[in-house]
C-alpha cells in the first residue's frame with residue numbers, strides 16, 4: 317500500500333543557489349544534505365508537515381539529474397510515496413503491468429530503500445517508492 321506522499325523531488329542546478337529560496341518559502345531549514353554517489357546526485361531535504369521537499373543537484377555530467385536538467389530544465393522531477401514494504405509493492409505493481417526501473421530495492425538518500433517506476437507506465441510522472449530502513 318502507498319501510504320502518503322513522502323517527498324517531492326525537485327531538480328535544481330545548484331543546491332547552494334536554490335536552498336535559501338526553498339527554506340524561506342517553506343519557513344523551515346534543511347535538515348540533511350547527502351550525496352548518493354551511485355546516482356551522481358547531491359540531495360537536500362526540507363521537512364514540510366508530514367512530507368518533504370528533496371532538492372536534487374547533479375554531481376557529474378552523466379547523472380540522470382544532469383540529463384533531466386539538460387532536457388527539461390529545473391523543476392519537479394519525481395513524486396515519492398512512502399510504502400510499508402517495498403518488496404511487496406514492487407511485486408504488486410509489476411503484476412499490475414507497471415514498468416519498474418529498479419526491480420529490486422536499492423539504497424537511496426535519507427535512510428531509505430527505494431525503487432523507481434518508469435514514467436512510460438505512469439502517465440509520464442516519475443514515481444519513487446520508498447521505505448524507511450529499520
Ligand code: ZN
Nearest residue numbers: 325370396444
Ligand atoms: Zn526522491
